[in-house]
Amino acid sequence: MTMTEKARLIAVAKGDQPADLILANGRVVNTFTGEVLSGNVAICGDRIAGVGDYHEAKQTLDFSGKYLSPGFIDGHVHLESSMLDVGQYARAVVSRGTSAIVTDLHEIANVCGMEGMRYVLDCVRKLPIDLFLMAPSCVPATHLETSGASISPEDVRQILRWREAIGLGEVMNFPGVINGDATVLRKIALSQGKIIDGHAPGVRGKDLSAYIAAGIGSDHESIVLEEAREKLQKGMFVMIREGSSEKNLEALLPLVTDNTYKRCFFVIDDRSAYDLLHDGDIDAVVRRAIKLGLEPVRAVQMATINAAEYFRLGGLGAIAPSYFANILALDDLENLSVNTVFYRGRMVAREGKPLFPLPQVDNGAVTGTVNMKPITPKKLIMPATSTELPVIEVVPGQIVTRKRYLKVSTADGQVISDTERDILKLAVAERHHATGNLGLGMVTGFGLKKGALASSVAHDSHNIVAVGTSDEDILAAIQEIERLQGGLTAVAEGQVLASLSLPIAGLLSDEPLEAVVAQLDKLEQKASELGVRLPSPFATLSFLALPVIPELKLTDLGLVDVIEFRLIS
C-alpha cells in the first residue's frame, strides 16, 4: 500500500471520506472473538476500512439476512489434484469462497521443475485468489523413483526469494530428517525464520520429537486422534485434512477444544474436480464440521484466521480495519451456502458463478512432457520367484496402504493377475526421460475383472501408473497415455473405452470443470463396468506410486517398503 492509499484508508475509516463500497446490514463473523456482530463493512480500494456505523459510499450493497465471513484459506493443497488448469481451478474454488491457498506446487514441479511453478504463478497473478508458495522440499519425493525434475537446496534458496514464497513445503522425507540427512537439513536451514511444513504420517514418540526438533511446524498426515494430539502437544499446528482420497475430519474433530482450536485448521491437500463441482472446497469441510457438531463460528475460524496466523498471512482471515476485503456473503451458518464472493473489494463470484475471465498464459513450457522409451510386452513379465509376495492393499478412503504377504497366482513361471482373489498386476512406467524404467508389483482392493486403468497422475513423480487384468491391456493403457501426452484411461481387450486428456504437464486438462467432470464420470463408469468397486479408482491409483505414504508403494524403480524407506529387491 502506498502512503497515499494508506492515508485514504485511514480517512475512510475515520469517516472523513466516503468508502468505495459498503456491505450493509450483514451479520459479521468476528474471527478474533468468535462472535457474530452487526455493522456495515466499509471498503476502500482493496482493503477494509472499518466495520460499524458507515453509510457514505460510492456503492452500497445490502446483505440483510446474510452472514459476512472472511474469505476461506486452504492451508495445504495440491491444486494439480483437481486436474484443472489454473484458471479453471480458480473458477471452481473462488465461487466456493476460497480466497487464498497455500501450496508448494510440487506436483507440477516434479514434472516441469521451476518452469512449471512459474507457469502456475503467472496464471494466479491474473486471478482473484492469493497463492502463497512454499518452496517444494522434496522434489523428487524420494531417491526411490525417477521424477521429471528435481529441486535442489540452491533452487530452494532461489524460490524463497520469489514474491509469493513464505516458507518450505511439506518435508515428506521424514526418515531423512530424523536421520540427519544433510540435503534435507540444508533446505530446512535455508528456510529458517520462515514457515516449514511437515508431513509425518504415523511418526510418533522420539522420532516425532526429532522431526520437530529439526524446525518443522505443522503436520497434515494424522489419521488417528492420538497421533494428532501428540503432534499438537509437541508444538505442531495440526492441519485437519478432508480431501477426496484422504478424509480425516471425523476422526480428528474431537481434538478441537477451547484449549486447542487455535492451533488447528482445515486443509484440502487433494480434491478432485468431481468433488469441487458437487461438494465444494474448504466450504464443504466447514459445512461437514458443523454437521459433525462444531460450533459454526469456530468452524469459520478454522477455515480463516487460524491458517492466516500460522502462515503469518498479513491482512487475511478477518473482517477488520486494514484487512484485505476478501469477504463472503453466506446465506446461513449451517448449510454455509456461499452467496457472493468479494476479493480485494471486487465482486468475483455470485450464486456459485465466477465473474472473472480466464488468464491467457503461454503453456509451451508445460506441455508435451511425456517422453518414453517404447515398452515391449516382455518388460511386463514378472518371473514367479516366490508364491507368496508382498502385495499392496488399498485402504478405501485413505492414501495409506497396507503391506500384505499373499499367495499369488502364477502361469508359465510368471506372476499373473488373479481377478477371482482380486490380486492384480500394477506397473509404473517412467515417462520423463525415456529411461525405459518399469516397476512391477501386485495390488489388492481394486476389484477390476477385466481390462486396465492407467494414469499419468501418479504422485509425486507422475510417471505412468497402470493396473490391469492382463499385460496386453496394461500395455494398451500405457500407450494411450503416451499418445495423449498425459491423461487417464480405461481400456479393455485392447480398446480404449474412455480417456481424459491432461496435456499440461500430464496433470491438468485444458477443458472447463464441467467437461473434466463429465469425462471423469465416464471413466469411472467404465471402470465400474470393468468391475472396480472403489469410489475414486483413479485417485486411489494415483497414490499407489507415492513412496512417502506407508506402507507399501510401487515406483518406476520397483516396490518400496515405506516404513523401511527402501526398495524391496
Added chain:
Amino acid sequence: MTMTEKARLIAVAKGDQPADLILANGRVVNTFTGEVLSGNVAICGDRIAGVGDYHEAKQTLDFSGKYLSPGFIDGHVHLESSMLDVGQYARAVVSRGTSAIVTDLHEIANVCGMEGMRYVLDCVRKLPIDLFLMAPSCVPATHLETSGASISPEDVRQILRWREAIGLGEVMNFPGVINGDATVLRKIALSQGKIIDGHAPGVRGKDLSAYIAAGIGSDHESIVLEEAREKLQKGMFVMIREGSSEKNLEALLPLVTDNTYKRCFFVIDDRSAYDLLHDGDIDAVVRRAIKLGLEPVRAVQMATINAAEYFRLGGLGAIAPSYFANILALDDLENLSVNTVFYRGRMVAREGKPLFPLPQVDNGAVTGTVNMKPITPKKLIMPATSTELPVIEVVPGQIVTRKRYLKVSTADGQVISDTERDILKLAVAERHHATGNLGLGMVTGFGLKKGALASSVAHDSHNIVAVGTSDEDILAAIQEIERLQGGLTAVAEGQVLASLSLPIAGLLSDEPLEAVVAQLDKLEQKASELGVRLPSPFATLSFLALPVIPELKLTDLGLVDVIEFRLIS
C-alpha cells in the same frame, strides 16, 4: 543454529545421543494445549530436544514435585522505569522468571538517542535474558515538549536493521496517525510486515478503526473493559498491563475467555524497583491473575506463548522440541514461587538469587546528561491572569489525569501553592540543551504540606519535574537534581532531606536493587513526612509530564491539553 548443532539436537531428540541436561520428574506445563503433562525434559546446548522418556544425560536434575514452565515474556516494558542499570534490572527480573522482554527503549532514547539504545543492547548481550527491540516511534513523544534526542524515520529504518529489532514501538502519536501525519505514517510504512505496537488510551469508534487501519496491531492502554473488548473485536492484541502506576488487570481480566485468551497477554509497561524487589515482575501478574480466578495454566500461557505468538518470537513460550531451554521450575501453580531459572540450558537463578555476573560496559555516552541554563527565582513566577485555572488532577493508581478548572490562590498578583486545598505549583525545567525552558502549572492530589519533590525521570522527555509548596523549595529541588546529574529528591526549607542519584541518562542508578529500594524508601518516607498521601509520589510525578496520556499534562513548553493535543496558551 549451525547444521552440526541441529544434527546433534535431532540425535538427542531421537534418543541416539545423551542430552547435555535432563530436568527429570517435573510436571510440565504444556502451553500449546493448556495441559500439565509428565515427562523428562532433554536439553541439548541451548535448546530443548524433547519431553518424554529421556534418561541419558551428562547432568540430570530432579524436579519431583515441581512444575516446569517456559520462561516468562514481558511483552511491553520500559526497563528504565525500574531506575536500575541494565545488569541490576536483569538480576531482579531473571530471578523472578522473566526470560525475555520486548521494549522500545524510548526512555533512554529520549535522553541519549541511539547511543542510549546501543548502551542497553551492549549490556543485554552479556546477560541471560532476551531483549526484543521495537524501534521507538515517538521520540520525542510529541512536538509539545523538548527531548534530549529525536528518532527520525531514517533512524527507524536504521534501527530496524539491528539484530534485536522486530518492529515499531508503541505509536503514541495517535492523533497524528488518525489525522494522517506524514512522519508517523512514514515510520509505520518502514515497519510494514513487522510488528507495530499501539498506544491508544481511550480511543474508540471510528477513530480506533482509523488507528488500526494504519496497520497497528496491539494496545496496552485500555483501562476499562469495554474499551479493551472493542480493541479486541477490531483486531488488536490486548496487552493487559499491571505495572506500578498502571494497574489494569482486575478491570480487564473478564475479557479473557475461551474465545479471546489467545489474543491477550500480560505486560508490565512500568514497574518500580520497590515492586520488583517486594512483589516481582511478570510472575507477580500471573500470581495476581490466578488469585483473581484465572485458571493457572491459562495464566502461564498469557505470560509466555501468547506474547511469543504475537511478536513471532521463534523458539520462545513453550517447552517442546527445538524451543530454547528457557525453563522455570515453580514450587506450585498457585503462589507461583519461582524456584530455579534456566536460560538457554544454563541455570541462571535459584531460590530468588541470580547466578550470573554484571556486565562490564562503558557508560561514558550515557552519563553527564544534565545540561541546564541556571534558573532564576523570577522564572518560577506565575502571574495571576485568572482566578480559575486548568489544574491537573492526579488519579491514584492511574497515569491518566483529569483536567479540572479550579479557583487558585494568589498573592501579589501571582498564583501560589495552596496547601490547604492541595493545589500546588508544578514545574518542568528543560535539562538537555540548556534552553532555559520552564513550564509552570498547578496540580491537585499530592497533599504536600511543605517542601518540594523533584525528578529527572519525567516521561518521556525526562526533563526535570518538580512539585512544591514554595518557589524556593522547587528551585532547591531542581538544583539538587542538576548537581546529581539526574535523580530524585525531596527538600524542605532549602535543605535536601533525601536523594537518589541516577547518573545514567538521569534515569538509572548505578547501585544494586536493594540500595536503590532503600533510598527510594527513604525518599518516600520523607515525602510522607512532608504530607504526601499518594502511594508512589515519584512515579506519579514522573507521568505528569507525559503529554500522550489524557487529560492534562505539563511539559517544559507549558500545559498540554492531551485530548485536543495542544498547548494551552
